[in-house]
Amino acid sequence: MGFMGAGKSAALAAAREAGMETVEIDELMERELGLPIAAAFERDGEEAFRAREAEVVGALLEAADGGAIALGGGSVLSARIREALARHVVVWLQVDAEEAWGRIAGGERPLARSAEDVARLLAERLPLYEELADAILPQGDRGLVGRALASIEALAELPAGTRMLWAASPSGEYPVFAGRGLLGAEWWPLEGRRFCVTDTAVGALYADRIGPLAARVEVEPGEGAKTMAEAERVLRELARAGMTREDHVAALGGGVVGDLAGFCAHAYQRGVPVVQVPTSLVAQVDSAYGGKTGVDLPEGKNYAGAYHLPAAVIADTATLATLPSEELAAGFVEAVKTGLLAGGGLWDRVRAIESLDAAALDDVVFACARYKCEVVAADERDAGRRAVLNLGHTVGHAIEAASGYSRYRHGEALGLGLLAALRLSEAPQLAAEVGELLRRHGLPTELAPEVGVDAVLDALQRDKKRTAAGVGFVLLPEPGAPRVGQLLDPDRVRAAVEELRR
Ligand SMILES: NC(=O)c1ccc[n+]([C@@H]2O[C@H](COP(=O)([O-])OP(=O)(O)OC[C@H]3O[C@@H](n4cnc5c(N)ncnc54)[C@H](O)[C@@H]3O)[C@@H](O)[C@H]2O)c1
Structure with missing residues (x-):
């Protein structure tokens, strides 16, 4: 058709x-x-x-x-x-x-x-x-x-309602499958042996549904696993388990596992394929697509990494049923961001969500995956359009850094960052609507007293995406109309961060 x-x-x-x-x-x-x-x-x-x-x-x-x-x-x-x-x-x-x-x-x-x-x-x-x-x-x-064709034909065998998106960007192409019950379907998109990298929580729930596995390597749940030391440990376990270039990694888990396992797949013997199997909402709407992988350094989050496109993505939305509700809410912020960027029907669908039940999210997961893959297709290496995806991230990351990456989940900090970005975009009505949406889903809309405004502004100055000219913001005067690389007067930025106090 x-x-x-x-x-x-x-x-x-x-x-x-x-x-x-x-x-x-x-x-x-x-x-x-x-x-x-x-x-x-x-x-x-x-x-x-x-x-x-x-x-x-x-x-x-x-x-x-x-x-x-x-x-x-x-x-x-x-x-x-x-x-x-x-x-x-x-x-x-x-x-x-x-x-x-x-x-x-x-x-x-x-x-x-x-x-x-x-x-x-x-x-x-x-x-x-x-x-x-x-x-x-x-x-x-x-x-x-x-x-x-093989991915299209697979749909006839997969659970009803499964959808497939062919993601293509300059350095490669891969199928994205999204649907309920994909992990129990005894189907796998790649030939070769699977080496599963997962965290202990997700592994216990789902690793036996993506078998047979040649090996399973686990990390502790949480951002703490995204380090060089853990990457080395994972690489060495893969080596000890005998992984070869004919084999591939199955990254089963949230964004942490996806980033870490993708990075290890990039580095292992100079590159083996990775199948991303996202199980958190953050990962299903955003991080599993587009090939950005990496770990954190003590000096900065995501400071060491590589572009490594997945060989396939399998997003089983049924796995969201076991995701803790705070993680679901935090992941929803990524969907809000995507809805704001895409505008139109996607924004309408996201803003209409009353409760984060799986039925409401199925559609949104696929639509967000589509939006992200389209943006990446146009700009895989972050030279232009892909920068739109940083909407809310500039202040969001600074809040995470200023609070030692422990006070907020990434999505929670992103929510605050979105509010700041919309206020800087002089879109007060939209900011109010997004604030309302965040509150409806139990997300913070005010900066906690222990996080200092000066600390946030200092962290902004160390932003990884800073250029000689300064920190470029993504602004969004209205849904669907992002503007990247906007250099702003520091006083306005301070005022927007201070406003998060109120
Ligand atoms: N590469 C990218 O493009 C990109 C984009 C956005 C975010 N990220 C990264 O993603 C990370 C955040 O990802 P996250 O929010 O998924 O965090 P996460 O991977 O730590 O997962 C959150 C928690 O949920 C648990 N979990 C995951 N799926 C579950 C399930 N189905 N049932 C029960 N528990 C489950 C995990 O064990 C973990 O404790 C950050 O490191 C961020 O930098 C990367």
């Missing part, structure tokens, strides 16, 4: 190469009608064409069992077709309006005779594609579907 020019024919070619039977709906309709689609539109009008398409394609989908079908760009407009899709794995091939027009201009497309037509029609159909997709593939080269 996808818009005109999305590459549906190339996708079918990949499916045929893999031995599947294929049907192209545009061709099928031309055979049914006995004339080209453009001519049928001309003769009978769009409505008559759509009615016939609904009958023919509806009946085909209702009976089909196996194989690959490429829908027409507008097939999803029919309710009968949409209903019939429910029993199939629906793959959305994404394309943006500019690229679509570039690919189809000059062809016979009755509904798309100009770039404006394309932009309007695409905007109309996007919500339908979005609602129907089980797998989302980004705009890519002709070989993309072939490379993603």
